[in-house]
Amino acid sequence: MIALRHDYHWHLNTKNYYYLAKVNYLFVTPPQFEPSYPSLAIPCLIAFLKKNGVERIIHKDLNVDSYNYFISNEYLEILVKKYRYHRKYKNIIKDTKSAKHQIRNNSVTPKEYAAAKERIISALELVSLDSEYFNLSFNNLTYKGIDVSEDSIEKIIADEHLNIYAVFFRKILDRSILMSSDVVCISINYETQLLPAITLARLVKKISDVKICAGGSYLTHLNDEILTLPYLFKYMDYIITGEGETPLYSLHQYLNNNKRIEEVENLYFIQGGIVRKSCKVSYEIVKELPTPDFKDIVFNKYFSPIKILPIYHSRGCYWNKCKFCSHTYSYSHYRTRSSQSVVNDIKKYKSKYDCQSFYFVDEALHPMQLESLSEMISDCKVRWGSQIRFEQEITRDLCINLKKSGYTNTLIGLESANDNILTLMGKGTNLKTIYQVIDNLYNAKINIWLMFFLGFPGESYNEAENTLNFIKNVQNKIVSTYGTGFVLTKNSYIHSHPDEYRVEIGKQNDYFILQVPFKSQQALTDEQIGVLLDIYRKKIASNLIDLVLSNSHGMFFSYYDFKQLSLLKTQKSDYE
Ligand code: SF4
Structure with missing residues (x-):
């Protein structure tokens, strides 16, 4: 059980007064996936918590912030100097500046939009050229010849100079928000978010004693492996798989001494050095869920007209x-x-x-x-x-x-x-x-x-x-x-019934990758x-x-x- 900031006070609920701790939740959407519009995952969670009286919540979309950071004039200026012999990038600062303007202009034509997007992709190409570990594109992130084993991840996230996400997070992490937060919730829905998310979790742990809870559909796909992956808990305190609304509110109750941790639905946690899974499972009643809350979303940051x-x-x-x-x-x-x-x-x-x-x-x-x-x-x-x-x-x-x-x-x-x-x-x-x-x-x-x-x-x-x-x-x-x-994916029917499709599943060395190697005569x-x-x-x-x-x-x-x-x-x- 953690020591929270116990400045309790009374809140008025429509039905009754109830006792609520002032726990600050910082929700983070980590890089990297397409930055055209905000993701729905965190707004769903925020709305649910707010409906249940949890008000002290902040949401940061660090995905879109990372794009804005990497293709900012300041960032590109340094790269252009460094790679001045690459003629291709001679005008990249000017081109990117106009492309960012164009892509957010509500009278842009599809053709102009496409041209602007090409220029932004060129800028990301230059960012990738300078990046030791990652290739960035408008809607994807690939690794430069590295596997995604625990050893590789550990090496990359600890490299605060060459891991561009570590540099980015160090620059933009608001220490005051972090220091006043009790729980940082990181939403990981795509494989491409994994390394940036763990990089973030490590840095957060380095500068504060805040608890970290991760969830999202990507982590849900690792359901079968999480119990055997204590590594994930090196930087994360809790992992919620499946739908997050009810479990997150239960976690809130646990953190306020109103529930036992074993009762928090869909939760993995570490106890005595061993990864444990709560025995309770929850699915949301969709028709009772509140309207997702896009609080803190700054629309003009997105790359969309x-x-x-x-x-x-x-x-x-x-x-x-x-x-x-x-x-x-x-x-x-x-x-x-x-x-x-x-x-x-x-x-x-x-x-x-x-x-x-x-x-x-x-x-x-x-x-x-x-x-x-x-x-x-x-x-x-x-x-x-x-x-x-x-x-x-x-x-x-x-x-x-x-x-x-x-x-x-x-x-x-x-x-x-x-x-x-x-x-x-x-x-x-x-x-x-x-x-x-x-x-x-x-x-x-x-x-x-x-x-x-x-x-x-x-x-x-x-x-x-x-x-x-x-x-x-x-x-x-x-x-x-x-x-x-x-592509054969983990948790598909063919993955669990390979014989029906005469598919032979290959040995998977890397649990963090959702694509499954296979052979098939057919x-x-x-x-x-x-x-x-x-x-x-x-x-x-x-x-x-x-x-x-x-x-x-x-x-x-x-x-x-x-x-x-x-x-x-x-x-x-x-x-x-
Ligand atoms: S089951 Fe078929 S229709 Fe449904 S999401 Fe998958 S591919 Fe689409």
Whole structure:
């Protein structure tokens, strides 16, 4: 049990007076992932704690702050001097300055936005050139030839000179906020946040005795390993997996001597040098959750011409049967709330933040949700977009109503254009439905973004080619595609049932990586996938909107309309 700052006082609750400690919570979104809009994770937690009377909360988005820091004039000036023999970066300071302005200008065209983003990517390239351990891009972070073992992590996070995140955190960490905080909560939802997050935790521990609690969907994927990873607790006191609302409030009660630590749901903690797991598990009742609170979010820091807010209708996936997918692992089962409560949130955000664009982070909105939202959102006069599945219920009329309600963009996992592979994947759709839905969306002038991958175990070379031919056939009706090779992920159905797919799981040396090595007699080789992806990039993707643009789904979901994006497409198909 920790000694908290016990300046207790009375708070007025609608029902009764209750006793509450003044515990300061500092919530941190660590680098690194796309900086176009704020993440939804921490605002959900803040709203829940506030609903339960916990008021003393601060939220810092260090992800967007890190981008602003690395491409600031001051930072780039030092690099330009150091790398003056690289002619490519001669004008980088001026170019980056205008690009930052352009990308935040609400009258920017898609073409200007793309050019600005290219210039920012060049600046990040220069930052990477100087970085010992990391390659930074607009929406990704990769490691420079290092594994992600405990030894490597330890070496990198302790290197306060060459680890650019250590330098960044030392510079911007507000000691006064830190010293007045009792708990720092770090949200780790992407693998790319792991090293920056541990770097941060180490520095925080170095300058204060604050408790550190980490959580998020990335850590949830390590559920099976955390008990055997005491290393994580070197810098973190608590790890919460799964949904964080109820566990975090329980932790608050524990820290105020009102609960035993074993009763804190979904919690891992260290006791007597051993990692322990509480025996209680919790899942939120989604329809009872409060409106996420974006307090402390400074919208003009984001790399976006307009304010975009993430919003949710449900947690988990209503389909939840795709054999390659592990997205819903963090949420367990599917739960939803009413479309009316979603629309109420949109109205609140519109009046509170003057936000006109919303991006649904649901794995896929159900056709019934699309139907009810299309009826209810119209009055709000906003733009919105989401992921959907190819379902027969996405009819012509529904698409027309969606468009009328402000629905501008949709992202869909095509994955493959072969009925037998779709069946093998458990996608629950077929080519006939896919063609029909694309037609309906296209005719309603809704922007379509497709994702696919090649090399699913059991897919032949010809079948992979079919998928590329399909994209070529529909290229005039879609805005862009995002194609990759198949990746076997931890906690997917195939990962736990490799025999069904004649997949042999390779030895994994590194528990922190969610991609699982595998061999399969039935899968395409890396070389074959490489050849096909090369064809895709050169002869198909080049007819669609540049990937530089399409990577930023959130941005385009709610901002540009069909006509604006169509203008960007060039028609120069020569793929046979
Ligand atoms: S791939 Fe999409 S639709 Fe399929 S289970 Fe995963 S989240 Fe659901």
